[in-house]
Amino acid sequence: MKTARNTLKLAPLAALLAASSAMATNGYFSHGYGMKAKGMGGVATALAQDSFGGANNPASMVFAGSRLDVGLDWFSPVRSAERSGAGFATLNGKVDSGSENFLIPEFGYNQMVRNDLSLGVSVYGNGGMNTTYPQGTFDCGGGPANMLCGSGELGVDLMQLIIAPTLAFKLNAQHSVGASLLLGYQRFKANGLQAFDNAPGFPPFSGSPGNVTNRGYDSATGAGLRVGYMGRLSDAFSIGAAYSSKVNMSKFKKYRGLFAGDGDFDIPSNYSVGVAFMPSAAWTLALDYGRINYSGVASVGNPSLPVAPLGAANGPGFGWKDVNVVKIGTAWRMNDAWTLRAGYNRGDNPITPADVTFNILAPGVMKDHYTLGFTWGAGKDSELTGALMVAPRQRVSGPSLFNGVMGPGAAGNETISMRETSLGLAWSKKF
Template identity: 45%
Template sequence: MTPALRSTLVLTLASLPVAAQATNGYFMHGSSVKAQGMAGVSLALAHDSIKSASNPASLIALGSQYDAGLTFFDPNRSADINVNGFGLDGHYDGNEDGPFWIPEAGFARRHNDRLAYGLAMYANGGMNTSYANNPFSNFGSSGSAGVDLSQMFVTGSVAYKLNERHSIGAGVTYVYQRFAAEGLQAFDNAGWSSAPGSVTNNGYDSADGWGLKLGWQGQVTDSLTLGASWSSRIETDRFEKYSGLFAEQGGFDVPESYGVGFAWQVNPRWTLAGDWERIEYSEVKSVGNAFPANAPLGASQGPGFGWQDIDVYKLGVIYVASPKLTLRAGISHADQPIPASQTLLNILAPGVIQDHASFGASWQLSPKQSLTFSYTRALEEKVKGQNSIPGMLGGGEANLNMSQNIVGVAWQYRF
């Protein structure tokens, strides 16, 4: 990562709140605006150069092009606390910050009939909450409460065509992420944390790391294409300012993910496609460890958000209405990452969304240029707590609620 590119990423993150509680847990449901219009379906398709973030093998089918887009992300997140012995009962609105803007950009170039390469910049995930009415105030916290995690990814990829029907791809991913927490003073002491003073209200801290992507696409029949992709766990630097909050002294790695997909061209106008994706949230201790734990916050075995691994199922269609107009639609369903017993700490990160419904369209402005639009409704989801607030914190239940509206627009230029 050159100093110039790193500076560009830092300035982008500083000027835009690029991610805020994304949709499949804290992963985005689609890596580009075209994929978002199909609820994220992408592994056996060749949408655009940004989609190489999902499957680098798709680059060989793209040709040469530039892509740029912007997504408007509007989450509605809230929590309710009931029957708490410390008097925290009430409704808490976590929408003091937002909506948010998520940029994307990329290019792909076909070197020859067998080799292509490209670069994609995108936001894969994040989380954000801001509660003006602090849910932890009666525990000893003050001011607004919330967290802000933004993640920007850059993936450089190369694809090779093995023969007329099969291609493989590999990519190297750089991630830059920043994080801040506020209003958690109740946990900033030796009774709760292994590093008091490194829990809350320390401003933004940053971390980065590198990972690997591998992919394959194969046209197994004249009408059926299959795809598979794997993204390694990305081990990042620690958030040192929050070494007393996140397990492993501020660790917050990016989980491993992988999936398979199909695209069936029913006829020249209709294509039916679907993906299955697996996200291994539990492997990252700061995400997967349960709260409370037998160790303090920030310790190697300290509490996390208690998230489970999830499977995501996506199904979409493409309809070529005319030489200039292509329509898309899709639905997806994901497992619930947050168990009912883990809702208290997840007031800060209520990534409970499970179902999406999307539609989109691309308009060919000229032989070289096109515009794409997508809209996604992340359907309202609630998780009711069960034994979610420990007795030492007054007992009772914390309930989580979230819905989202997501609108994207993108431009593509072929050369």
């Protein structure tokens, strides 16, 4: 257990690094957790490949054995926003987000306490949103402005970290259950939203003026629970299921005039079911279906069209709908040293044309993700794993929210778009 104590000392460092990351793939969740899953389209619910059961399926940890997994992923989202057809020509234009490179660490440790009992921890960046648009050449009638009629740089920075202590137990040789305590930390800031902070010349959008924008970083903490089941029904076939409750977070007090519910921004509940088929010792085929319940968090799921002030319980949100995610992956054990992987991840776009304006800040429009990966056995108990993900550009267009302020058609239409690439490497040690 000395190894376990020394290894777990790395968890706070991994947590600090993960808190500096930003993601947006299946909505704002990552397309996968753990480098092996990332190389297979994110599929993981019915597999026991590493110590990231706290992010995927807690029940898998007791089949994964004693091990340490440490990785780093380079993630590059390329975002842009454009307005065209506005009656006021000074509102037209295009801007690109300047933040395009992020390093996202991952850390997992698992210890077999007995043959039928494991205790571990998974540390991971759950997801995030980050945009930094320059002011550009826009003019909303009062001089130079950014695309949302505020001043200076426009954007948000949301980061979510989960530390997941995980306990898994074998009911018998084939079936296991597990649970992870989800300890959440998040921080957020927004810039350039002065027009929504009850600025002169605009409607009184917020119920708490002065707590909408340019307040610097604020943080929140909370907790939730993930539970899971895994069944190895035969040497060739396994199944799995996992459910995560909503992670109830404390409120962003500095932004209680922006987020619905007086600054509330919980992490939504989600679930997945999966199957894996091993037709031979060399091949694995796996499929996951998952759902992320964004509509259960008011600040994310409420429609952006104002029916109440920003910050109110029923105030505007990002208008995100719940998303379904299908992940399919394959692994080929080429020889004792090399395993190759490939996968595909298809998720719904949570953003509708009616909600494009607010989502200039968070253009999580991605649908298709194509992945490749490998593992190289670097020694008897060590291995290196790599993963590549490419997500082609997606776009959503819709009428500007400012048409309701400036008059029908006056602000034209807006388009948000994004494409993504990630490339990661992880080292694993088996004990």
